[in-house]
Amino acid sequence: MLIATWNVNSIRTRLTQIIDWINQVHPDVLCLQETKVTDDSFPCEPFSKLGYFVEVFGQKSYNGVAIISKVKPENVKKGFYDCTDCDQNIEIFQNQKRLISGEIYGIRFINVYVPNGSSLESDKFEYKINWLSCLASFLDEQEKKGELICLMGDFNIAPSNLDIHDPKKYEGGIMASKKERNALNNVLKGRFIDSFRIFEKSTGHWSWWDYRNNAYELNKGWRIDHIYISRELSSKLKSSVIDSLPRGNLRPSDHAPVMIDLDLDDANLDFFEDDDNFLEI
DNA sequence: ATGGCAGAAGCATTCTGA
Numbered sequence: 001m002l003i004a005t006w007n008v009n010s011i012r013t014r015l016t017q018i019i020d021w022i023n024q025v026h027p028d029v030l031c032l033q034e035t036k037v038t039d040d041s042f043p044c045e046p047f048s049k050l051g052y053f054v055e056v057f058g059q060k061s062y063n064g065v066a067i068i069s070k071v072k073p074e075n076v077k078k079g080f081y082d083c084t085d086c087d088q089n090i091e092i093f094q095n096q097k098r099l100i101s102g103e104i105y106g107i108r109f110i111n112v113y114v115p116n117g118s119s120l121e122s123d124k125f126e127y128k129i130n131w132l133s134c135l136a137s138f139l140d141e142q143e144k145k146g147e148l149i150c151l152m153g154d155f156n157i158a159p160s161n162l163d164i165h166d167p168k169k170y171e172g173g174i175m176a177s178k179k180e181r182n183a184l185n186n187v188l189k190g191r192f193i194d195s196f197r198i199f200e201k202s203t204g205h206w207s208w209w210d211y212r213n214n215a216y217e218l219n220k221g222w223r224i225d226h227i228y229i230s231r232e233l234s235s236k237l238k239s240s241v242i243d244s245l246p247r248g249n250l251r252p253s254d255h256a257p258v259m260i261d262l263d264l265d266d267a268n269l270d271f272f273e274d275d276d277n278f279l280e281i
Numbered sequence: 282a283t284g285g286c287a288g289a290a291g292c293a294t295t296c297t298g299a
Contacts, residue, residue: 009298010288034298036289061289062297116299124297156299175299210299211286224299254287254299 001105001262002027005225006246007113007154007208007255011035011042011066017249019046025243027259028070029104031111033154035064042066057100065100065111065153073102073109086137088130098131099138105264107233108142112153119174128156132183139187150262151192152227154255157184159194162203163223175224192228195240195260207242208255216247225258236262 004027008014011032022030030052035042037058044054047068057078058064067073078100080090101110112135117128142149157180161167170176196205206221215221229237238261247256 013288034288116297118298208299213285215286222299251287 001029001264002259003029003031003109003150003152003227003262004257004259005031005033005111005152005154005227006257007033007225007253009034009036009253009255011037011064013251014253015043015046017246017252019050021243021246021257022047022050022052022068025257025259027068029109030068030257031109031152032066032068033064033111033113035066036061037064055100055102057097059095059097063097063113065097065113067100067102067109067111069102069104069109071104073104076100076102080134080138082141083134083137085140086134088134088137090134092127093131093134099135103147107148107150107230110139110142110149110151110153112151112155114153114155114157116156117174117180120177120179125174125179129179129183132180132187136183136187136189139189139191143191148233149192149230150227150233151187151229152258154225155184156224157181158222158224159184159226163205165204165206165220165222175222188228191231193231193234193237195227195229195237196223196242196258198234198237199240205242206244206256207258209247211254216252225255227258227260229260229262233262236264238263 039056042056047054052068053072055067055076098113115128118124158164158176207225209216209221240260244256
């Protein structure tokens, strides 16, 4: 089962590229970030025509997340909820649409667009750290429910210096600071694995290249888009790849799709024997 | 130190991103 995440930087501008990519790859679940449209303006039809369900949580111009799935996600939730132990005021985070989750194949897929943070001195940086703190307590609650989790999206953090093309230049700065890495580790708490690092231990693998300075052609990138899975799912993980080719498209997103192949056994798929859970095409 | 490139809003230019 193919599970993918892609920051598309505007669903409307990238629509034909996304449809082309789906027709080539046929992902089972595709999580999108930076859709940049309100829910009533999201172009659902091109996806439903291909047999996909669409769940959206968007806003005008900025942010916005969506789940595209071959089977209908259950118990879809938008934004943070049940964060009882969170020391943050959750209300602050509700107007930026950065998180949507739903249950598919017995797994809760949590699609996140983590704030960029701008620079370490910025108010936006504090917002980023606080948002990650809230995400940590959100996951604590999910863990209490005993849910299997796939936490994926644009994290705007390079987990280690292996994930930066020029660590000497960028270490300690935005997306590569100790504060951000500590905040990310506090989210993961050792309960998730970075699916990409199960198979690939070396540097030189990027999911984002700046639009500026010919970064893609020079392969000067960062690995900031991630798929984290519950430890209990690690034995199901068959592969993990970054498809950098769409970054070479005309008018591309600055991010590439990241995907994994999960081999789910019959126990996980029992739910889908109920015909009501399939889309009529 | 700064800009560079791209998208949205909206019509000149600003805001945001990473």
